[in-house]
Amino acid sequence: MSMLNFLVRRIIYSFFVLLGLSIVIFIIARIMPGDPARMAVGARAPQWVVDQIREQMHLNDPLPVQYGYWLADAVHGDFGLSLVTQRPVTADIREFFPASLELVLVAGLLSALGGIGLGTLSARYKDTWVDNVVRLFSYAGVVTPSFVFAIFFVLIFAWELKWFPVIGRLSEQTPAPPVVTGLITVDSLLAGQFGTFLDALKHLVLPALALAMGAIAQEARITRATMADNLSKDYIAAERALGISEREVTGRFLLKPSLIPTVSILGLDIASTFSIAFLVELIFNWPGLARYGMQSMLNKDLNSISAVILVLGAVFVVVNIIVDIIVAQLDPRIRLSAARSE
Amino acid sequence: MAGSPVTGFSPAAPLLDVKNLQVHFAVYGGRLRVLDGVNFSMRSGERVGLVGETGCGKTTMMKAILRVLPTPPAKIPAGEILFKGRDILKMRDHELRAVRGRGISMIFQDPTAALNPVFSIGEQVEAVIRYSTSPGKASSREETHQRAITALQEVALADPERLLRSYPIQLSGGMRQRVCIGMALSTRPEILIADEPGTSLDVTIQDQVLRLLRKLVEEKDTSVILITHTLGIVRETTDRVYVMYAGNIVESAPTARLFSQPLHPYTQGLISTVPRLTGGGIVSGIPGRIPDYLNPPSGCRFHPRCSQMMEICRTTKPPAFKMGDGHEVACFLYKDEAK
Amino acid sequence: MAEQVNLSRGFAATITPQQIAQLERASRRENLGRSWYKFSRNILSVVGALTVLALVLLAVFAPYVTPYPKHAGAFVNFAHAKEPPSSQYIFGTDQIGRDIFTRIIFGLRSSLLMGVMVLVLVVPVGVLLGLVAGYFQGTWIDALIMRTTDIFLAVPPLILALAVASVLEPNLWNGMLAVSLMWWPWYTRLVYGLASATRNEFFVSAAEVTGASTAHILFREILPNTISPIFTKMSLDVAWVIIIGSMLSFVGLGVQPPEPSLGTMVADGARYLPDQWWIAVFPALAIVVVVLGFNLLGDGVRDMFAAEGV
Numbered sequence: 001m002s003m004l005n006f007l008v009r010r011i012i013y014s015f016f017v018l019l020g021l022s023i024v025i026f027i028i029a030r031i032m033p034g035d036p037a038r039m040a041v042g043a044r045a046p047q048w049v050v051d052q053i054r055e056q057m058h059l060n061d062p063l064p065v066q067y068g069y070w071l072a073d074a075v076h077g078d079f080g081l082s083l084v085t086q087r088p089v090t091a092d093i094r095e096f097f098p099a100s101l102e103l104v105l106v107a108g109l110l111s112a113l114g115g116i117g118l119g120t121l122s123a124r125y126k127d128t129w130v131d132n133v134v135r136l137f138s139y140a141g142v143v144t145p146s147f148v149f150a151i152f153f154v155l156i157f158a159w160e161l162k163w164f165p166v167i168g169r170l171s172e173q174t175p176a177p178p179v180v181t182g183l184i185t186v187d188s189l190l191a192g193q194f195g196t197f198l199d200a201l202k203h204l205v206l207p208a209l210a211l212a213m214g215a216i217a218q219e220a221r222i223t224r225a226t227m228a229d230n231l232s233k234d235y236i237a238a239e240r241a242l243g244i245s246e247r248e249v250t251g252r253f254l255l256k257p258s259l260i261p262t263v264s265i266l267g268l269d270i271a272s273t274f275s276i277a278f279l280v281e282l283i284f285n286w287p288g289l290a291r292y293g294m295q296s297m298l299n300k301d302l303n304s305i306s307a308v309i310l311v312l313g314a315v316f317v318v319v320n321i322i323v324d325i326i327v328a329q330l331d332p333r334i335r336l337s338a339a340r341s342e
Numbered sequence: 343m344a345g346s347p348v349t350g351f352s353p354a355a356p357l358l359d360v361k362n363l364q365v366h367f368a369v370y371g372g373r374l375r376v377l378d379g380v381n382f383s384m385r386s387g388e389r390v391g392l393v394g395e396t397g398c399g400k401t402t403m404m405k406a407i408l409r410v411l412p413t414p415p416a417k418i419p420a421g422e423i424l425f426k427g428r429d430i431l432k433m434r435d436h437e438l439r440a441v442r443g444r445g446i447s448m449i450f451q452d453p454t455a456a457l458n459p460v461f462s463i464g465e466q467v468e469a470v471i472r473y474s475t476s477p478g479k480a481s482s483r484e485e486t487h488q489r490a491i492t493a494l495q496e497v498a499l500a501d502p503e504r505l506l507r508s509y510p511i512q513l514s515g516g517m518r519q520r521v522c523i524g525m526a527l528s529t530r531p532e533i534l535i536a537d538e539p540g541t542s543l544d545v546t547i548q549d550q551v552l553r554l555l556r557k558l559v560e561e562k563d564t565s566v567i568l569i570t571h572t573l574g575i576v577r578e579t580t581d582r583v584y585v586m587y588a589g590n591i592v593e594s595a596p597t598a599r600l601f602s603q604p605l606h607p608y609t610q611g612l613i614s615t616v617p618r619l620t621g622g623g624i625v626s627g628i629p630g631r632i633p634d635y636l637n638p639p640s641g642c643r644f645h646p647r648c649s650q651m652m653e654i655c656r657t658t659k660p661p662a663f664k665m666g667d668g669h670e671v672a673c674f675l676y677k678d679e680a681k
Numbered sequence: 682m683a684e685q686v687n688l689s690r691g692f693a694a695t696i697t698p699q700q701i702a703q704l705e706r707a708s709r710r711e712n713l714g715r716s717w718y719k720f721s722r723n724i725l726s727v728v729g730a731l732t733v734l735a736l737v738l739l740a741v742f743a744p745y746v747t748p749y750p751k752h753a754g755a756f757v758n759f760a761h762a763k764e765p766p767s768s769q770y771i772f773g774t775d776q777i778g779r780d781i782f783t784r785i786i787f788g789l790r791s792s793l794l795m796g797v798m799v800l801v802l803v804v805p806v807g808v809l810l811g812l813v814a815g816y817f818q819g820t821w822i823d824a825l826i827m828r829t830t831d832i833f834l835a836v837p838p839l840i841l842a843l844a845v846a847s848v849l850e851p852n853l854w855n856g857m858l859a860v861s862l863m864w865w866p867w868y869t870r871l872v873y874g875l876a877s878a879t880r881n882e883f884f885v886s887a888a889e890v891t892g893a894s895t896a897h898i899l900f901r902e903i904l905p906n907t908i909s910p911i912f913t914k915m916s917l918d919v920a921w922v923i924i925i926g927s928m929l930s931f932v933g934l935g936v937q938p939p940e941p942s943l944g945t946m947v948a949d950g951a952r953y954l955p956d957q958w959w960i961a962v963f964p965a966l967a968i969v970v971v972v973l974g975f976n977l978l979g980d981g982v983r984d985m986f987a988a989e990g991v
Contacts, residue, residue: 020832028844143972145924147931148965151951155962159955234455237410238522239466241450243443243473243529246435253469257460275837279928283951293840294932297847309844313836331460332509 003328003335010324014317021313022074026067029302079307084299089307092292097311098182099169100277100288105183106204107211108270114212115219116262122220123227123258124250134220141217147279150210154283157206164206167285174199207284211276215269222265227258260331267323271316355427356383357565358407358446358533363421365399365406365589367635374635376402378589378643379421381662384582386532389559389566391576391597393612394586400569401451403586404535408442443474447531449555451538451569453518457510464506467493467525474529493528494521498554516547523555533565541570552579573613577601582668585609588643589635591662595669605671607648642673650675726981732974740789752779753787755939763957773959776949781960784941785967791853791935791942792971795860795926796919802861804915807868812899812907814869815876827873830866838863839925846934853942856935860925864918871914875907882906909986917979920972927968943968 037053038045054060058069073079079089122134158166169184170176174196177187185204188196230236231254239249277290285291293308295301328335365377376399384390392400405411407423409430423430425441433441450456458466467490487506494502497520510518519540526534539555540548556579559566568580576583576597583600585593585608593606604610639646645655654674662670663677744750758778766773772781814826833841838860845859879885880903888902929935930944938945943964950961 014835016828017831017835020828021835024832024841025844028841028848139973139976140969143920143976144969145927145972147928147947148968151947151954151961151965155955155958232412234450234452235458237405237408237412238448238450238456239458239469240410241405241408241442241446241448242470242525243439243447244469245439245473248469248473253458253461253466257458260460272837272839275839275843278839278843279931282932294843297843298933300847302848305844305847309836309840312840316835316837332462333459333511336509336511 006328007321007325010321014321018310018313018317022071022310023067025306025309026070029306030063030066074307074310080303082296082304083301084296084304089304092304093289093307093311096287096289096292099286100274100281100290102183102185103204103208103211103281103286103288104270104273104277106208107215107273108266110208110212111215111219111269111273112266114216115266116223116259118216118220119223119262120227120250120255120258122224123231126224126228131224134224138217138220138224141213142221144213145279146210146214146276147283149213150207150280150283153206153210165203169200169203169287170196171199171203207280207286210280210283211273214276215266215273218269219262219266223258223262226261227254230254230258256330260327263323263326263330267319271319274312274315356424357386357388357426359383359422359424360403360407361422361424363403363406363423364419365402365411366417366419368415368417369636373417375638376589376635377406377421378638378659380586380589380591382584382591382594384533384565384567387563387565388582389568389580391580391583392567392569392586393571393573393576393583395571398586399589400586401537404448404537404567404569407535408446408448409438439473443470443529444531446533446535447526447529448535449522449526449537449539452542453515453522454510454542456522457518459510462507462509463494463513463521464490467506467521467528470525471528489528493524496527496558497521497524499524515543516551519543519547519551520554523551523558527558527562527564530562531564533567534559535567535569537569538571539568573601585612588638590643590659590672592644592673593669593671594662595665595671596667599667599669603669605665605669605676606644606673607650607675608644723981723984725977726984729974729977729979729981732970733978736789736971736974737793739786740793743786743790747780747783747786749780749783750787752783753941763953763960765957766959772963773957775946775960776953776957781946781963784946785943785964788941788943788946788964788967789971791930791940792923792926792968795853795857796923796975798857799860799864799922799926800915800918802857803864804868804911807865808872808904808907808911810865811869811872812876812903815873816880816895816899816903818877818880826869830869830873833863833866834870838867839928842925842929843932843934846929851934851937853936853940856926856929859934860922860929864922867918868911868914871910872907875910876903879903879906913979913983913986916982917976920975920979923968923972923975943971 037050037057037059041049041053058066061069077090081087082089082092085092118134118137122131125131154166157163165171175193177184177191177193177196180187180190184200185197188194188200236249236254239253240246244253274290277286277288278294280286281288281291282294289308289311293305293312296304296308360380360382363377363380363382364375367374367376380399380403382392382403392403394400402411402416406416406418407430411418418431421431425445428437430438430441457463464487468486471486471489471493490506491502494505499505499517499520505513505517505521510521513521519542523536523539526536536555540551543551552575558564566580568576570576580597583595583597584591585600585606587608593600593604593609595605600609601613604613639656641657642648642655642660645651648655652674658674660672660674660677662672663679664670665676665679739746743753747753749756756777756779758774760778761770761774762776762778764770764774764778770780770782772785775781775784810826810830814823817823841863842859845862846856849855849859885898885902888898893902926935927942927944927947930942931948933945933948936942936945946964947961947968950957950959950964953960
């Protein structure tokens with residue numbers, strides 16, 4: 001009950017954060033030099049058309065009123081037309097979002113498994129060569145920008161070794177599955193097209209890994225640090241002293257408390273993976289939301305820029321709520337103190 | 343063979359025999375020589391007290407016995423820990439597991455730190471019980487649960503069902519301490535190490551906890567190592583006392599004898615710091631504090647604080663001199679009286 | 682202030698103010714010595730510091746240390762385009778025949794400038810807001826500042842920075858502005874936590890009852906207690922800002938050609954993979970070296986401020 005309360009409050013609060021974000025976005029969109037109406041119709045349109053559009057777009061009203069109109073449309077899912085694709089922005093987002101989501105989910109999975117795995121290994125074999133290799137790797141991962149990883153991966157694994165394809169979500173000759181979720185891996189499995197599934201997976205490996213490298217490194221560092229710290233705690237000594245097997249002590253009694261900081265950071269990492277995707281999708285020519293957003297930014301396509309940022313803000317907020325729930329599940333101290341503050 | 347540490351163990355031999363145990367901690371700038379060749383032994387059924395100031399190495403020694411010191415930074419460069427004649431330090435994992443819990447069990451000093459904050463009491467107690475049943479006799483879930491309830495009832499905790507579902511944060515300090523005691527005893531250990539039980543609690547609750555502990559070990563006839571710096575408790579509950587100073591055992595004797603004729607200047611100082619209701623003299627105490635383990639004093643580690651220091655104390659570490667009747671003292675003052 | 686004067690007068694019989702000042706200086710010297718000792722005991726921190734120093738010197742003296750300073754601008758030499766690394770061009774030449782080594786050294790300038798300038802802009806603002814919100818915890822000032830901070834923290838900084846940069850004229854300064862706009866909340870949140878913990882300390886209440894001004898309490902009592910986490914974060918953030926800056930120029934929203942920048946060079950070079958790999962790979966490695974240097978240095982600074990462990 002109290003957990004539910006905590007959640008409801010968290011969601012309401014997030015809603016206000018998103019509302020605030022929409023104001024920020026609106027302001028950003030309005031600081032742009034130039035007349036949005038003129039940009040919408042092009043340089044050669046006659047002045048009276050521009051004036052008409054200005055009126056239509058409520059550009060003659062004071063800013064707060066303009067914001068009101070903009071927000072009302074946005075709530076109805078209407079972000080206007082995209083200058084680049086000449087389609088409703090909402091349609092574009094619906095088309096491109098699943099591709100990014102698929103990429104980010106796989107990257108998130110890789111960073112969770114890779115980071116926690118490497119971190120545990122490092123803590124377990126602290127100060128041995130295993131630990132040193134992992135630490136060196138983590139350092140490299142933290143200091144290397146994802147687009148550099150992307151370029152090296154393309155160069156080595158796609159061009160040199162030819163293990164993986166270079167661009168896109170599927171090879172040209174592979175039949176695309178009927179769209180259900182928009183995630184090709186899921187859709188192909190639903191349709192029973194196993195070949196397509198494998199091909200999609202092959203296309204996912206390099207971009208997802210390039211996206212995940214930074215997060216894997218960071219997760220590994222944090223997991224190692226917390227585990228090493230918890231290893232010297234009295235409760236671990238007590239559990240060992242009372243005869244619980246080493247496997248259960250490390251795999252259960254040490255792992256759970258050590259996961260808490262890792263999971264909190266993982267949420268942030270997955271969310272910011274969406275922003276790194278802006279570059280990685282460009283390199284892998286991945287038809288996702290980030291590449292779409294990047295193109296709209298380079299073309300100053302305000303309607304789509306606003307929508308993309310708002311969508312990513314919403315994703316960020318949702319991911320954080322999920323992380324909060326997981327952390328509260330892992331940590332009774334948080335769960336119980338949330339209950340007590342009611 | 344391998345699974346049974348009992349083989350070849352004669353009842354006359356000590357149950358636990360620690361010989362020349364050294365524990366060092368690697369830190370930046372060198373090694374802390376926390377245990378400097380400790381000798382300690384106890385027989386089955388004996389109740390032994392281990393006293394000394396905070397930081398003298400009592401807890402380190404007990405953790406070393408159970409091999410639960412974090413290594414690194416801890417290191418055991420020398421020594422033997424014989425439990426029923428077998429060296430714990432050389433045991434393989436499965437042998438060690440048979441000793442931990444069922445052989446030797448421990449109540450940690452701070453019950454709040456000794457309970458895992460993210461697992462329920464039930465998950466922790468039941469895990470301990472699961473591993474304490476002898477292999478081959480796999481107990482059912484229900485049985486484990488029942489034993490967990492019994493374990494909590496034994497330490498006089500009400501509503502054990504609800505307690506098992508609670509988390510440490512929901513319990514009071516006294517309840518946590520009882521849970522720790524219940525958990526340590528649930529394995530039916532041959533030796534129970536109790537590290538300053540109740541120190542973190544207020545005096546009345548501490549008293550209750552100690553009474554309970556005493557009652558339980560008497561009922562079960564468990565051998566006990568009681569660590570404390572409160573001499574009154576030692577006097578009431580133990581058969582023998584070891585006095586520890588800065589990583590060395592400086593004196594050991596049957597309890598009554600130690601209190602009536604303390605020999606080591608440090609022991610004498612310790613006993614005179616205990617306020618007595620009769621006599622009413624001013625507590626003298628021992629000036630100074632435990633030395634730095636990075637650069638411990640040469641010779642006898644107590645010499646800088648000792649009022650009867652001699653030249654030899656600076657240079658040579660005193661061996662344990664046997665004074666008869668099980669009384670040993672590591673002090674050159676008694677070099678000539680030793681038997 | 683009056684209380685302080687009285688205090689020193691009270692001590693005057695035994696210790697003169699000059700002596701107090703002398704003691705303070707001595708203890709500061711000792712602290713500095715100890716900090717340096719802690720920093721220098723880790724060889725990697727020293728390597729990081731030396732790397733950063735070398736990079737800064739290279740960047741500052743770029744016109745004198747590079748073989749072809751003219752290649753830093755709009756220089757074209759198709760006769761030597763896309764030449765692989767050789768003794769003449771140690772990192773090879775780019776698609777229009779410019780020396781990549783020269784352009785990397787010049788590109789360092791904008792990266793370093795970005796790293797430093799963003800923090801110069803961001804830290805005072807973020808810290809001030811955090812201090813004020815922390816000290817006035819529970820009031821509307823706290824609510825206003827911290828809820829605004831939450832909004833900015835609700836989106837990964839890179840995305841908002843990209844958005845702001847995209848609506849402005851793309852150049853180095855607007856890139857800095859865009860990154861700065863998104864970076865202050867992290868300092869506000871850091872300082873807020875520290876300040877709201879410090880405000881209940883005894884010495885703060887002591888200053889309050891003696892009638893010290895709010896400014897005095899904020900800057901002389903609370904701020905000194907937040908300084909080491911701020912420095913630690915700053916030293917680690919330089920590397921992050923440089924990464925973000927290189928990302929901006931990678932997508933074309935930062936430094937504009939022909940001005941060299943590492944991110945732009947990687948982006949241009951990526952089109953000539955895999956055959957002319959050197960055009961992208963060397964600038965990419967240069968970014969890694971810069972970021973690694975600052976990260977090692979930052980870790981050293983963190984260790985320096987960290988409490989002494991056993």
